[in-house]
Amino acid sequence: MAEALDHYGDGVWYDAEYVHIRGDVRYYAAVARGVGGALLELACGTGRLTIPMAQAGPTVVGVDSAPSMLAQARAKRAALAPPERARLSFQSGDMRAVRLGRRFDGVVLAFNTIMHMLTDDDLLAALRTARDHLAADGRFFMDLHTPRPDLLDRDPEARYDPQQMVDPRTGYRYIVTENNRYDARRQINTMRFYYQRVDLRGEAIGAERHTEVQLRVLFPREVDHWMDLAGFRIIEDWDDFERTQPFTGRGGRRVLVAGRR
Numbered sequence: 001m002a003e004a005l006d007h008y009g010d011g012v013w014y015d016a017e018y019v020h021i022r023g024d025v026r027y028y029a030a031v032a033r034g035v036g037g038a039l040l041e042l043a044c045g046t047g048r049l050t051i052p053m054a055q056a057g058p059t060v061v062g063v064d065s066a067p068s069m070l071a072q073a074r075a076k077r078a079a080l081a082p083p084e085r086a087r088l089s090f091q092s093g094d095m096r097a098v099r100l101g102r103r104f105d106g107v108v109l110a111f112n113t114i115m116h117m118l119t120d121d122d123l124l125a126a127l128r129t130a131r132d133h134l135a136a137d138g139r140f141f142m143d144l145h146t147p148r149p150d151l152l153d154r155d156p157e158a159r160y161d162p163q164q165m166v167d168p169r170t171g172y173r174y175i176v177t178e179n180n181r182y183d184a185r186r187q188i189n190t191m192r193f194y195y196q197r198v199d200l201r202g203e204a205i206g207a208e209r210h211t212e213v214q215l216r217v218l219f220p221r222e223v224d225h226w227m228d229l230a231g232f233r234i235i236e237d238w239d240d241f242e243r244t245q246p247f248t249g250r251g252g253r254r255v256l257v258a259g260r261r
């Protein structure tokens with residue numbers, strides 16, 4: 001099989017792939033309205049959340065380490081109305097190490113991104129970056145997958161969750177499927193996303209391509225522990241972005257609000 005492409009190597013593609021995910025966009029826009037002031041989004045990617053947050057009122061800085069993701073974020077920023085554009089900036093940086101020399105009313109680390117921190121040192125470094133940028137009474141907002149045994153025990157050869165996407169540059173339609181191989185000892189989930197171009201009847205055209213990402217699976221009490229070690233206290237803990245269900249660990253998602261301890 002062909003070598004895996006970089007999952008964050010094409011920001012236009014990323015936006016097209018995740019265009020259907022809306023629950024977190026509504027949630028973080030509401031977060032931004034509530035925080036007011038200044039917000040920092042670590043690992044902001046293409047600005048999928050950063051831009052709606054800036055449109056909700058506060059000034060927002062987005063930091064990411066992937067050039068193509070930042071290029072797409074900057075292209076979308078350039079198309080905004082001048083007042084929104086003025087409230088928003090993007091910069092290149094590694095969330096384990098970046099120090100902007102200022103504090104924010106809110107810091108966001110969204111969409112499972114903490115799970116990219118595969119080692120304990122990296123995980124703690126990223127959480128400390130968030131804390132070091134938070135004002136004394138500021139709030140840290142993070143969401144991530146919480147492990148569901150049925151998802152981890154998937155057949156590594158099978159394909160799951162078919163979705164459609166369209167590359168806006170070509171108009172070509174793709175069927176996206178995924179699978180995962182879970183190393184239970186290391187708690188690393190290797191996810192592959194497969195992209196098959198199809199015609200209007202759904203027949204395959206050309207070769208399939210795929211990307212691969214490794215995610216560290218974090219069980220609830222581990223997250224409690226790392227948050228505490230990084231100097232956070234958890235203030236709100238939910239199963240969902242609608243904040244209807246306090247965190248049970250069964251819902252597949254954890255939506256956290258924390259402050260400095």
Ligand SMILES: C[S@@+](CC[C@H](N)C(=O)[O-])C[C@H]1O[C@@H](n2cnc3c(N)ncnc32)[C@H](O)[C@@H]1O
Nearest residue numbers: 008043044045048064065066069094095111113
């Ligand atoms: C799942 S995407 C989330 C992007 C965006 N927050 C969103 O919700 O669409 C993860 C992002 O983390 C970025 N990333 C991964 N490791 C990073 C690091 N060490 N420092 C900064 N960004 C990083 C990737 O480039 C990618 O844009």
